[in-house]
Amino acid sequence: MEATTSIRFRNALVFLRHQLRSTYACRPRHQQQCRTNVNTTESPVRKNFSKDVMSKFINQGIGDMKNIAHPIPGLLETLEGRGFLGQFHGNRDEFTKLTNGEVIHIYAGADATASSLHIGHLMVLMPMIHAMLHGHRISLIIGIATARIGDPSGRLTERTGMKDRSLGERTFRHGTDITRQISSLLKSVINHARERGYDETKMGRRHITSNLQWHRNVGIIDFMQIVGHRARIGEMMLRKSVSERLKSDEGLSFSEFSYQLIQAMDYWHLFSNLGVRLQIGGSDQWGNITAGCDLINKLVNEAGWIDEQPTPSLIKNMAKPYGLTVPLLTTSTGEKFSKSTGAGNIWISANKTPPFSLYQYLLNRPDDIMEQWLKYFTLLPIDTINEIMVEQNEHPERRPAQKKLAYELIHLLHGPRIANRCVQTTATFFGQTDEPDGLKKRDAKLQLGLTKSDVEGISARPFWEPILRDDVIGSPLEKALVAGGVAPSNSQARTLLKSGAVSIGPHLRQVKLADEKILLTEEDLISEKILLIKIGKNKLHVMRLETEETIERARMERKNPEETLEGEDPKIGPKTPLQRRTLRRREKKAAVTAKRLKKGEEKKVSRNLEIEKLSGSIRGQATSQPEFNTLLRDALDRAEHKDSKPRIAVDRVEFTGIRMNKPKAK
Template sequence: MEAANSLRFRNALVFLRHQLRSTYAFNPRHQQQCRTNVNTTESPIKKNFAKECIAKFINQGYGDMKNIPRPTPGLLETLEERGFVGQFHGNREEFTTLTNNEVIHIYAGADATASSLHIGHLMVLMPMIHSMLHGHRISLIVGVATARIGDPSGRLTERTGMKDQSLGERTFRHGTDITDQLSTLLKTVINHARERGHQESKIGRRAISSNLQWHRNVSIIDFMQIVGHRSRIGEMMLRKSVSERLKSEEGLSFSEFSYQLIQALDYWHLFSNLGVRLQIGGSDQWGNITAGCDLINRMVNEAAWIDEQPSPALIKNMAKPYGLTVPLLTTSTGEKFSKSTGAGNIWISPRKTPPFSLYQYLLNRPDNIMESWLKYFTLLPISEIKEIMAEQKKHPERRPAQKKLAYELISLLHGRLVALKCIETTAIFFGQTDEADGIQKREAKLKLGLTKSDVEGISARPFWEPVNAERIMGMPLEKALAAGGVAPSNTQARTLLKSGAVSIGPHLRQVKLTDEKTILTQEDLIDGNILLIKVGKNKLHVIRVEDEKTIELAMQEKEDPESALKPTKPGPITPLQRRSARKKERRINVGVRANRRSEQKKITKLLDREGQVARTKLAGRGDFSGLVSKAVNRAASQRIPDNQTQPSISWRR
């Protein structure tokens, strides 16, 4: 009986371990990604504020790709002037003095709940970009770990799919996509900033990482020792994200309730290991940001070694965390731009929202938001924005603000050449051009005929519709309009054609029906299978004409265009092919793990070397008390009124 119970208990443990791995591991072959650190007494996250951590706050610019001795002053003033500053945690005067004299480290995060960021995320990314252009260090954290918990901020219900077994695999895949997207975006931003006159030598260092790197090795005991003992239920209950959910019908799960503590642990880890001083987030993140600041303050106040130093107030002032929230971007109905609320359908990824679509979306924004959006989403000087708005008031029909916003934002996200292509495409399809000979160029282009490359910018989802060729070719044109979703029925399509508002084909010839029906022929198609339909002045429809063999594949591409961009080879059929494929996969996995270990060793050596330099060359070879005494003497030499708080001191030699 005891043997049976023992076997049953062992089987239960094996089943539980399998369930945890299938839930949180992105790939069963890579279990090292989700191992817990159960065989060691050391946590990957510091459990206290150690004396060595203070070296991270000494000259943040040292050891960077760009060694910036002094940042460009006026960071907080720039953010306030552009409307980015909502709530601020900490002393503003101290922070202004700090950022004007020292390079600091700033971070912002975005959970990997979708495969792409949307336009609402730019409200947080743009302040980070301005901070980088002022010479400060920035870290963009992709929340692969926190996406598996679910942030309750600004939500009345729990996120869908939080209990799925594929949650770990999905968040890891999304995190990889967002990391690649942010990497490409920062490169484009730097090129854009260089074109706008920013000196590359004054641009700060940037880094992108995932919080799964440290969360995957934190046990529940470590989490409780670091965060649990220093958190108070009363303070957590008073936060808006918690109180509002408790009043809802669904209530609040414990995992969502603990989300603010997990994000606070992110801030503490980045603070103690990288010297991060400021966290930026949306206004709905205020409770999570203050939770991190409170955790850091308690850690610093518990450090007994600080009180033993000659000037403990100076050290505590150096280790003060700050928090800043930005306003949320909302739609015309006041709804937040979000992936889950349905308003976040304007994506940054060109695969999900083509640049041409984003360009047209920006051209159609109302006049009353133009000034604020130009400040938010461009790097234009404020003086130039005022000149644009003055011209907008004089000639609103020309829409100069919308055109400038669309060009600048497309250049920032996708590059100048893509923005120029959007302008050219808009001139061809809609005749909207500011060039003197723009109309003549358009007529010459249409006379030659549009090609597939001219339609590529608008041919991604949701702009094209696959239709079986047998349903429309050789048939009246109204059937093509109904099949492609241009009109809901044949009758309404015929009424639309009779009004003369429809143009089709490579030459955009106008079709106006009288009593005779127009038959769709091969001459009306572009490149043999693309039917371009223009309705009115600013509506375009693209129909892909497919044969019976390719219509099913085209429908799948319509549903999921991202998978269509990665064509898959047919899988192995015979047992010999399957064995060969498994051997090949094992060889690839071994190589990947070896490269990962090699890169980890390089990073560890680099961090150790930077830490050694920070403790020796930068801080001097004397003991720590000597370092503090030098800073005290340096602070005493500055004239600071007695009624003001002592600012942070630059530790550069």
Template sequence: MEAANSIRFRNALVFLRHQLRSTYACRPRHQQQCRTNVNSSDSPVKKNFSKDTVAKFINQGIGDMKNITHPTPGLLQTLEDRGFLGQFHGNRQEFTKLTNGEVIHIYAGADATASSLHIGHLMVLMPMIHCMLHGHRISLVVGIATARIGDPSGRLTERTGMRDRQLGERTFRFGTDITQQLSSLLKSAINYARERGYEEKNIGRRHIASNLQWHRNVSIIDFMQIVGHRSRIGEMMLRKSVSERLKSEEGISFSEFSYQLIQAMDYWHLFSNLGVRLQIGGSDQWGNITAGCDLINRMVNEAAWVDEQPTPALIKNMAKPYGLTVPLLTTSSGEKFSKSTGGGNIWLSASKTPPFTLYQYLLNRPDDVMEQWLKYFTLLPMETINEIITEQKEHPERRPAQKKLAYEVVSLLHGTARANKCVKTTAIFFGQTDEPNGLEKREETLKLGLTKSDVEGISSRFFWEPVLAINVIGMPLEKALVAGGVAPSNSQARTLLKSGAISIGPHLRQIKLTNETIILSEEDLIDEKILLIKVGKNKLHVMRMEDKNTMKQAIAEKQDPEEATRDSEPKPVPQTRLQRKRLARNVKKAATVQRKARREQSNKTSKAFQYEKQVAREQPMGRQEFDSLVEKALDRTEKKSTSWISRAATGIQFSGMKVSKKSDEQE
């Protein structure tokens, strides 16, 4: 009996999805028919079905919902135990019953306002991963279209660069980067979960999309007909993201004011096309989430054909949207992690924040956030987390919670191999290891000397400080400390050296300055180019020796690592027919531009030559001036000048540009 009700329950959603489907994103552009009204007479779907047809449709099921697996119960309880459950839109008891018996579709979005996500986004991504591991379907939406509008939530001023002419190109490029990052993150998360004991057969399906796919096909008239007249200004004004901006000095622009409607359109599209029932977002997204839920409720209530069906109550029950917000991750000063502030300069991209930097950041977090961060950012069972926190309280000097957190997060984002590399590198440089005989192994490694591969485990090329070699090699060590940004002045550099806080070189030789001057030599370099400086117990500085020819490029890479990374990556080989056509079109366009530039340069040269000829006709010149003019002209046209010189030697007389030949007797 329960199985029969379960089938009816989930297939009623399929029925509703097929009836409310928006067709504007599913057809070619020349055949678009935007569903502006669910009651319109020209609706592309059938309005009424016979009772037998509906019963057969719901009882037997269709499409991809036939073979769907049953989820793992307890999703909402898991999110609540880990502290992810904030505000909830809808009936929690009904939602708990729904998720325990049926696979639902859940979505979360992130705007492409930067080339990478940051650690604050894990507060939304981790609940999505938990939903996937419970067997539910998830969709991650990259907001390329919404990024061009600008979300006012949690901001007192408008985003910088929103009026830039290259905004569209920048957001599209950022969207591509974030899409690739999310795809890699989900694969790494599945491998991470498999290693932690999760069964792969219980993992739900995942999907990544961009909202530009459907927004690009909707005109402003269609948007106003679908969303505009179903939204109320009073409700929009009361939402926190709008009311706070209205109180500020800058106010709010109309584009930012309409952002909640565009995000509501995203929810409606995903609901009507993919059957999405739940949206997850940060606590600052509550107004945008409720706007989407209100739009879906109004669209369904306006559909008169639902009441004409044999089971209207069951169909309307399937149309209940839900929303969930999670707490925001804040910095030590209470400020929200955001892409515009660099997420505390902790990015999820390995090219922007190396795994070792992320590992050290988490390793140095205070004790009071360890329990909550272990629940947030790891998939460890709650019993294991409680054991770690108990050990942390008994032996705080060992820092077991920080070590476990750092290892688990790096494993989740970058894989177990890189996490093990971070543990090994930390043991070498800082002596922090729980491995038996770990300190003895460290001494043996330092005795042999560090290599380039050991330093590459610290950071990528673009995080090294470029230094001109001739300015520091053979000079006092204080100059190297100032040039590499270790100390702001020579006096403070000498203070560090006298205190014994500085260790340099492949053997991490400790320096303690007395009265003598210590000269930096090439023996202190690793691989003859890298200078490693350790300050205190847990700070490292890496400098790379450059010459005059490479210094300019190194500074450019340091200032713009994203562009340098993009330029250093190999160009992808076109695989599909569309990619090959696009590549051929770009090559043809570049050739046309070059040909046009050559034509303009040729015309410019020709005009200059004609002008010189005109001046020569009007103003007579001497023999020497004319010879110089002829040589210039011959150089431009790449002709030999021997014939002109021979003619001049045989008695050609010049008068301006007129040429007359005299006989030898007259000469």
């Protein structure tokens, strides 16, 4: 009985999806008309369905949802148990019954305002991951279009750069970077979940796209006809994102005011074209989420053709949208983690935040948030988390919760190899290890001396602080501390050295300033260019010594490490047949272009020599054919090797001018 109900439920949703599909997203631009208004007695598919046809349609099943397996029950209970369940739009009991018996489509979005997601975005990504592990289908929407409008939620001022001419190019580039990042992240998540006991065959499908794909095909008239007529100013003014900005000194621009309508149209498009039933976002997105739910409800209720169907209540039941918000991740001061506040230097991308830096950041989190963060950012069962917290309370000095959190999150984001490397590097530099003979291994490693590969375990070369070699070698050590940003002044650097908290060199020897100055020598360097300085128990500074010729480039690498790292990666050859065909087509085009340019250069040189030959004939000094061929070869050689090959001296006839037309025959 449940299987029959499941098939009927899925296929009624497919029917509704076909009926409500917006035509602007699937028709050529030149054929688009404003036919998205569903308030009509005519269905976009058929005028009406007879009772027999409708029964056959629902019971037999069509579309891509016919053979979808049943999900793993308990999605809402899982999210609530891990603390992700904030505000919920819709009937929770109906939604629980829906997700326990049916595979639904869920979406979440992230605006392309930066080239990477930060740790605050994990509060939305992790519920999507849990939904995927329960068998539901997820769509991650990159907001290239909405990033050009500017979301006012949680902000007292407008985003910078919203009026720049390069805004479109910048958001498109950022959207491409985030798409690659999420695609790589989902692959890592699947591997991580497989190692944690999840069955890959029961995981839901994944979908990544950008809202620019449908917004670029919607004109202002279509947008107003679809959304504008159904929006009420009073409701929009009451939303928190609008009311708080109106109280600020800067106020609210019209583009930011309309942001909630544009995001509402995103939900409508995904609902009517992909059958999306749930939107997940941060708690500051509540107004935008409810705006999308309201728009869908109004469009469905206005569809007169639904009431003419044999089962209108069943169809409208399939059209109920839901919304869910998750708590925001905040800093110690209570600020929201964002690119401009707490998470400005805690990025998911390894090109912006080295994994070892993220690992150390998580190791140094306070004890009072460990239980909640383990539930947020790991896939560990709740029982396992409770056991870790029991050990944490009994032996807080061992910091088992911090170590488990750091390892699991790095494993999830960057894979097991990098996670194990972070553990080994932490043991080498700080002596934090759970191995019985871990300290003996560390002492043996330091006695032999650290190498460049050990330092690269901390971070890649572009993240190292560049300093001028001639300024620090043979000079007092406090000068290197100031140049590398360890201390703001020489006096504070000397105070730091007097405390004995500084260790330097390949052996991490402790230095302590007494009456005599400590000079920096070549023996304190690693691989002749790297200066490693450890401050206290858990701070590391890596500097690279540069010459006057290389210091500027090193500073540019430090300023833009993401671009440098992408440029240093080895070129990966084409993998798919399409990529190989594209590469061959480009190579062929380049060869044809080069051949055409070379042929044009030959024609130009030959023509000039013809002019010189004609000039010699006119002046009574005719050039023979062998001499002309020699001149032609020499001229071609000079054109091809202008700088490398010396010019060959050739007797030429000087002339001041010549008629371009042939002389008339007498």
